[in-house]
Amino acid sequence: MFRFDRAEKVVDRFDSxxxxxxxxxxxxxxxxxxxxxxxxxxxxGAHPAPVAQLFLVIAGEGWVAGADGLRVSVSxxxxxxxxxxxxxxSGSATGLTALAVEGPSLVLSAPGPREPGAVA
Structure with a gap:
């Protein structure tokens, strides 16, 4: 057993x-x-994804935006x-925790539609 939410490293690149x-x-x-x-x-802060990347929100809520700066709510x-x-x-007014999975060999599944209240 181990904790993965230890906040070990401050993210300060890209004006974060x-x-x-x-x-x-x-x-x-x-x-x-x-x-x-x-x-x-x-x-x-805004930065280019170095490789294929998933941002999986596991707690809280906030927003994400692409190059156009248009914020989309996530939870x-x-x-x-x-x-x-x-x-x-990405950012949050109230705080959020997310898992980032990234890698050049990462094969991402096609995202399905976002349906509030849908059960996987």
Missing amino acids: VGASATPVAAGEGAVHLTCLSVEPGGTI AGDGVRWEPGEVHT
């Missing part, structure tokens, strides 16, 4: 504020799993998929 990360796992082919914590009022259970090079940012 109130964000931290805990590396959780890595695999062959440079696949990484990271737990991200965004404090109330915090943001992870626990929502996932966002970014392609390599896609500029994106």
Whole structure:
């Protein structure tokens, strides 16, 4: 047993504020799993995804935005998929925790429609 929400590393790149990360796992082919914590009022600044990336909100709520800056609300259970090079940012007024899965060999499943209240 171990905790993955340890907020071990402050995220300060890309003008990020109130964000931290805990590396959780890595695999062959440079696949990484990271737990991200965004404090109330915090943001992870705009940056390009270095490789295919999933942002899986596991607690709280906030927003994500692409290069156009248009914010889309997200909450626990929502996932966002970014392609390599896609500029994106995220933040929260109340705080959120997300798992980031990324890697060049990551094959992402096609996202289904977002249906509030739907059971997987």
